[in-house]
Amino acid sequence: MSNAASIVAVVLVSIASLAVGAFGLRLSRTMSDFYVASRGVGPVLNASAISGEYLSAASFLGVAGLILARGVDMLWLPVGWTAGYLLLLVFVAAPLRRSGAYTLPDFAQLRLESVVARRASSLLVVAIGLLYLIPQFQGAGLTLRTLTGAPSWVGQLAVAVVVCLNVLPGGMRSVTLVQAFHYWLKLLALLTPLFFLLGALGGRSGDPDVGAVFVADWVEPLRGDHALYLTYSLVLATFFGTMGLPHVVVRFYTNRDGRAARRATLAVLVLLSGFYLLPVLYGVIGRYVASDLVAAGRADSVVLELPSRLFDGPVAEGLTALLAAGAFAAFLSTSTGLVVSVAGVVSQDLVRWGAGHRQGIRTFRLSTVAVVAVSLLLTIVSAGVPVAHAVELTFAVAASTFCPMLLLGIWWRGLTARGAIAGMVVGGGLSMGAVVSTTFGIATGGWFGVVMTQPAAVSVPLSFATMVLVSVATRASAPEHVARTMVRLHAPEHIDLNRGSFHPERWYRRASAPVSPVSPVSPVTHVNQSSAANGATTEGTDSGTQHTAYDSGDTTARRSQPTARRD
Amino acid sequence: MSKDAPERVVDDPNVAMQDSPEFAQLRSKFRKFVFPLTALFLAWYFLYVLLSVFAKDFMGTRVIGNVTWGLILGLLQFVSTFTITMVYARWADRVFDPEAEALARKMGGQQ
Structure with a gap:
């Protein structure tokens, strides 16, 4: 050719x-x-x-x-x-x-x-x-x-x-x-x-x-x-x-x-x-x-x-x-x-x-x-x-770790940190095991081998179940501000909660919607208070999101993120 | 260290909103529309797989030339995905967003 x-x-x-x-x-x-x-x-x-x-x-x-x-x-x-x-x-x-x-x-x-x-x-x-x-x-x-x-x-x-x-x-x-x-x-x-x-x-x-x-x-x-x-x-x-x-x-x-x-x-x-x-x-x-x-x-x-x-x-x-x-x-x-x-x-x-x-x-x-x-x-x-099988396995890993964390975290207020971590470890461990055994050609027979070829149907439900069970068991250690976080996640877009100032919605709102006074105790103000208590400075770009690494200084300062909080 | 941060959950307007009946209604409205829709569309996908395994004769029947029911239904999955998204987008534009905005105005007025 x-x-x-x-x-x-x-x-x-x-x-x-x-x-x-x-x-x-x-x-x-x-x-x-x-x-x-x-x-x-x-x-x-x-x-x-x-x-x-x-x-x-x-x-x-x-x-x-x-x-x-x-x-x-x-x-x-x-x-x-x-x-x-x-x-x-x-x-x-x-x-x-x-x-x-x-x-x-x-x-x-x-x-x-x-x-x-x-x-x-x-x-x-x-x-x-x-x-x-x-x-x-x-x-x-x-x-x-x-x-x-x-x-x-x-x-x-x-x-x-x-x-x-x-x-x-x-x-x-x-x-x-x-x-x-x-x-x-x-x-x-x-x-x-x-x-x-x-x-x-x-x-x-x-x-x-x-x-x-x-x-x-x-x-x-x-x-x-x-x-x-x-x-x-x-x-x-x-x-x-x-x-x-x-x-x-x-x-x-x-x-x-x-x-x-x-x-x-x-x-x-x-x-x-x-x-x-x-x-x-x-x-x-x-x-x-x-x-x-x-x-x-x-x-x-x-x-x-x-x-x-x-x-x-x-x-x-x-x-x-x-x-x-x-x-x-x-x-x-x-x-x-x-x-x-x-x-x-x-x-x-x-x-x-x-x-x-x-x-x-x-x-x-x-x-x-x-x-x-x-x-x-x-x-x-x-x-x-x-090539395509390697990608399937990657999807399986994502589906057995982040998917339950996101779905439960957003739609169920009972999810606790320990529950989420346990679920990610179980789901991630199983699906990663499948990746390793496939990649290096470790042959396993019987039903276990079948599961290792396509782990998702087992690992995804297992991960969900682990998260729910462990969360219920550890519900005493539920996140402190979970009620506030849930409002933040589900309140309609146009309520001016000041959810974090770094997404474009802000400019949109300022341009078209009447600006209502910012709530004095919005989540972000709270976050900033606690990070200030930590002695962390909000100007530290590296504690922001990944993309701030390339923004100009003043943009970064405007974008004070919830991620600045490190308990 | 941040445990020292002032705890103000009680007088937080956000939490007040969480407890308000309108907000609860809005959320339940979203759930009532979206959860059945999702169940329906997952059922339709899984039905296809079931048919492929247990109704091989039907799925293997040729309709035109080499085109079988299996192939036609498979391609229809693309169409149904798009249709469902369209239905959701229209519902969100016409029903959900106006109500959410109404609630937003009301809450904005309270602050």
Whole structure:
């Protein structure tokens, strides 16, 4: 296969991403900060950015590979990913926005009033983020290997370098525009070759019987042992895992208010559903012309190999180059979002070098490099798990830890810190065990082995049950201000509770709604009092949310967060 | 150390609101709409999986060419996700938000 065109395409995508990032950075500097900028860009661009970040290597390559290898049952993966977004919107997004918590650890500390719960959540964010980064890097290695024959580490290193270059100068601010750009790139990159492929396929098979014979074993859904359990497990993981992904939750804050968030979610669902039909079709076409890839263990590369199966010469090269560009965009956007989220949490919660704005930025940058380096190492160690399956397991971990913590924390006032931690340990331990045994190929037989393949159907209910039982047992140690926190989570958006001044809703309110006098004992004032009692200063950027690391000084001072409280 | 922070739960207007019947009503309204909706849509997804396992003949029946009921229902899942979100968004825009805003005005007036 001639591959000069593909290499050029990959290089072009990398350069374009950096250029768009730089442009976005300049754009956001002219606004007062990133979030106001995102308020100005409207729901379609916002939804594009959300979708761009969400559609990872697993969506671009893995879904087609799974459909090719395992058949139509695997429609579940894209369906679950879209439906997970719906659950996030209905149950979590609005209360989380109102809480003023920015990240999942923020929320844990705010609701449970426990630093231990916060630390546990931080560790989980890092674990989930790294787990999700591995398949991205793996996909990048696979792509370059398929296209050029270069060893896998070349592609992995390339993505790592571009991600670092994108994140280091601007943090979160330069990323939104890049991700919106990546969504449309990915869509075009899949859509255009599809027309060619379908045309070629239609022209070729004059007799439809050929196809019928090929797909006969495939049209019957859900076969094989334990199909019901495995599918339910997968569905649960994707439904409930979405809300626990650190880079997904953060995106909801770029919406102006609840109404805008719902608009954006509708747009996201259209964009995601529209996108997911494409890899499914690739998988179906792969069934006709490239079913040998399954036996060769290269099902994940079906999207990239299809053009050369149906065309020769420049057409095949051009289409492959386009697909390679789209795939690279997929790795870049998801890993950028993940790296920003994980590095934010690392620099804010887990390591600390001095206080103050400058140190905050330096810590964030060092964390970025460290996160990228560690996930690169892990990728090299863990080669061999199919891309989409690695992502399924990540969803399972998120679904068995953060999902119960969020749902119970928001909708049940009885959740205590000990209950939440116990649940996260049980659910996280079980699902992480599954990850380890799958990654390193530790074979386990019988039902236990089945559970270890798809842990969610066991680990999610178990985690919920643990949280409830331990919380009931420890209800004497319920968080002190839980009544106040619950009001904060559920009071209508427009009540001026001063829930934390750092989200864009504030500007919106000031502009349009009559400003009512701020309640003298709002939660935030309370928080500030207690942090002052701690001797902590609210100007310390590093104790704020991850994104403040890149804000200008006065913005940071305005954003006094509930997270400044450290009991 | 922050345990020394003044404890003012009693005269906190937020807590007063939590106890107010309007707020309770608003929350129960949200639950009454959203929980059944979610139950319905989860049931519909799980029904699909059940059909796939226990009604293989039906799901494997070809409708047009190689397109089976399984495939059609599977693609319909995307449509239903979108429909449900649409229903929720309309309900929130038309019913829930105005009431929440009314309560907000009332509470704002009290402060």
